[in-house]
Amino acid sequence: MSTAGDGTRAVRAGLPEPRPGEPALPGPAFAAHYWLPGEADGPYTYGREANPTWTALESALGELETPDGAGRTARAVSFPSGMAAVCAVALSLLRPGDAAVLPSDGYQLLPALRELLAGFGVGVRTAPTRGDAQLALLDERVRLLWLESPCNPGLDVCDIRRLAEAAHRVGALVAVDNTLATPLGQRPLELGADFSVASGTKALTGHGDLLLGYVATLDAGLDAGVRSWRRLTGAIPGPMEAWLAHRSLATLQLRVDRQAATARALAAALRERPEVTGLRYPGLAGDPAHPVAVRQMRAGRYGCVVSFVLPGREHAQRFLSALRLVDEATSFGGVRSTAERRARWGGDAVPEGFIRFSVGAEDAEDLVADVLAALDDAARGGTAQASPLRA
Ligand SMILES: Cc1ncc(COP(=O)(O)O)c(C=O)c1O
Structure with a gap:
């Protein structure tokens, strides 16, 4: 084997x-x-x-x-x-x-x-x-x-x-x-x-x-x-x-490949947003971790976690509340995307607006669209309507 x-x-x-x-x-x-x-x-x-x-x-x-x-x-x-x-x-x-x-x-x-x-x-x-x-x-x-x-x-x-x-x-x-x-x-x-x-x-x-x-x-x-x-x-x-x-x-390879590919797509989309700073994804060319990750990680599987910083606690919270396809929850690696404002736990040395985003197995286009819409909403000051998917 x-x-x-x-x-x-x-x-x-x-x-x-x-x-x-x-x-x-x-x-x-x-x-x-x-x-x-x-x-x-x-x-x-x-x-x-x-x-x-x-x-x-x-x-x-x-x-x-x-x-x-x-x-x-x-x-x-x-x-x-x-x-x-x-x-x-x-x-x-x-x-x-x-x-x-x-x-x-x-x-x-x-x-x-x-x-x-x-x-x-x-x-x-x-x-x-x-x-x-x-x-x-x-x-x-x-x-x-x-x-x-x-x-x-x-x-x-x-x-x-x-x-x-x-x-x-x-x-x-x-x-x-x-x-x-x-x-x-x-x-x-x-x-x-x-x-x-x-x-x-x-x-x-x-x-x-x-x-x-x-x-x-x-x-x-x-x-x-x-x-x-x-x-x-x-x-x-x-x-x-x-x-x-x-x-x-039995589904590990399917999940990690799918989630890593979507995480890369999400990171690439986040890179274009002016309000996003401190973007990290080891699979993204230009990320400080990328050169070593390429050498020692396997088959383009750089994980499903993307992290980034939004301008402050309130902005980050508006973003999380506006997401339709992503559960605001801790942990990572699951088939359903989750995200959280990591500073809420107090244990990590991260800014108040730091988001740890765990990419799930949703379709990449749906997830990226949801994140971009939530960023727009958060930038406007938060006007999100109740999600039909969560209703
Ligand atoms: C890198 C890492 N190691 C260890 C743990 C602890 O694992 P568990 O929550 O299963 O005890 C976690 C949990 O988030 C983790 O992220």
Whole structure:
């Protein structure tokens, strides 16, 4: 399967050998315990340890994260959310006296993780995603370099291969948050990272109806460490969520290709608007992230998130209220477009008028027209009528 195209890999990933009378993807296994006569061994014993629905999902994710020509398949461990996966890597690895390098502009819960780690005696150093300021922070004390590329919500990227090589030279491990790209858009393990970590809540599963996370690695020892952390903390995904996630992988290529193409069209349209500043989309020629993104992201899949700034909070709010086809909501990656004024959360260093826009699977012409009409409306001072689509 490793030589097959991404669409083929996505629809077949993690499926069991076909057996007469069995479904292609067996349904979720709801079990707290399994029939276990005699000695306590076997793949399935107790529900916190293992579940066949996780096993299938994890082998699918491992297949998708596996670098070309790796010679072995990546192992994946699933979690009930992206944050559970992030914490599993950071907290299972780091010990008092270690140092860790984290992005200063990553997901908005990273500062809370930073504080927690500092409280445990871990020396936390931070650097922006863009550029190479991480290099100056790497020394023998650093056990973990954490990267998020593209980062949320600023959409900067970093040169993962270059930073991973530098981190390995000082003996540090490298984890990349691959949430925005998905494994079809970027394979961190191929770029030299030790862990690919993601929130599966977003583009990976793509329907905005479940939370999930995972950690993938090529290293059996690192996999065992994360797996035993899950067992200890009981941070396990529900079988229904795991099954829905696996089911959603079959459309991953269709969704990421469609959403990335529409995101590029939207970014190109926004570039023409005088009231739009700070426009970011890694797939747009001229974007500061573009040169590195072209080298390390795959098949034009630069993600579905476009960010930009409108002139102030009220203007941005009028724009969001005037959108007909876009839900004002947080999160990203879903088939229905969402947008929000990111400053409302208070956790990101962004201006009041900063919009994080997640492009869905609507027709590009409809979505771009809706956004342009909402911009016109917001510029006029907001005269939008109730949406026939939302009525
Ligand atoms: C880049 C990134 N990493 C991690 C997370 C956390 O994922 P979850 O919400 O599934 O816990 C998010 C959530 O938005 C994210 O954007």
